[in-house]
Amino acid sequence: MLIRAATAKTNAPRAYTRIKVAPIAGTMGAEISGVDVEDLSDETFAEINTALADHLAVFILGRTLSVEALERFAARFGAFGDDPFIEGLPGRPHVLHVRKEATEMLPVVFGGLWHSDWSFLETPPAYTILHAREIPPYGGDTLYANGYLAYETLSEEFRRLLEGMTALHSAERGYGEGMKRVQSFIENMTIKTGGDASTRIQEHPLVRTHPVTGRRALYVNPVYTVGIKGLDEEESAPILQFLSRHMTHENFTARFRWKEGAIAIWDNRCCLHLPISDYLGHRREMFRITIAGERPYL
Known part of the structure; x- marks a missing residue:
């Protein structure tokens, strides 16, 4: 795959x-x-906030927080987002307890494919905040992919074509009836499948403008983007497959090695993420909160 040189600034602080x-x-x-x-x-x-806008994902190193302290910190970024298919903590539906026990021996983790969070919502979350309570001695890293660079390295003609396209997003691949068996492998989280997962369709531009930076990014989700408006599946599938491969090319990615007590904050409007399931026999415990965003626009 030809990857053109990016014209945007570097990741220097x-x-x-x-x-x-x-x-x-x-x-x-x-x-x-x-x-x-x-x-x-x-x-x-x-x-x-400035560092988050510059670097798309930041990792604050520190000590382990109580859930209440994590909530107070997260609330400074805005209103809490919705988590439609995951059961949160009692009395705190916006706080997800993301954990895998050492006794769980299947190589399946929550969110274990490249994606941005909840793009099938009318207003997908702006930020996701993930706090490491307990981490394995090795493994369990998270990968990130830069949607700005993926967009900026496409040809001018292809960018212009994509800017006129609207993507269709659905929860079916992650939470439809056909995913009940797969999601059941995640033993220590309550995940709801079925319901309106297959009928909940949202239209978002394939390229979106970031409301803070003004930069444009690819907004394609390998899990939740299921089609392109006005195209049949045979026409849209090659485009979406190419964009997913392009956006997750190693030239556009970064890898975070977790440290106990770290807080990751990433911007779903301009990046994808992928948790790695390579720590069988070890425990990993996180707490997650999303922050409400706006409806995507070109």
Whole structure:
């Protein structure tokens, strides 16, 4: 596959006065240190937000938080998002307990395919916040892919073509009736399949403009994007398959190796993510919150 050189800026950090930022790759992603998320000034939080806009995903290194402290921190980014097919904590439906026990020996993890979160919603989440409570001694990393670079490295003619297209997003591949058996392999989470998963269809542009940065990104989801409006399956499938391969090309990806207590925050509007299931026999425990977003637009 020919990958054109990106014209956008690199992943180099800008100068900050209140936080320390260290990129994890040349494409996207950065670790943030030197902050206490339970005692953040408005100025420090603003710098975290700036780093998130610059690097698409940030990983705040620190100590393990209580669920209440994680909620307070997450609420600074905006209203909590909806999680339509996953049962959250009692009294806290917006907090998902994402865990795999050491006794679970099938190589299946929650969200174990390239995707952005809940793109089948009318207003998909802007951010996902994931906090590491317990991590395996090795493995369990998360990969990320940069939608800006994927878009910017396409030919001008192809970009123009995609900008006129509308994608169809559905929850069926992840949570339809046919997924009951697969989702049942995830033993320690309550996942609801069936219902309106196959009929819940949303239309979003294949290319979206980020409301904060003004940059355009590919907005294709290998799990939830099921077609292109006005095209039949034989016409749309090759386009979507190419875009999924292109966006997840190694030139556009970064890998985060989890540390206990780390908080990952990523922007679903411009990146994909993929958790790796390579830690059989070890426990991994996370808490996840999504932050509500806006309806995608070109």
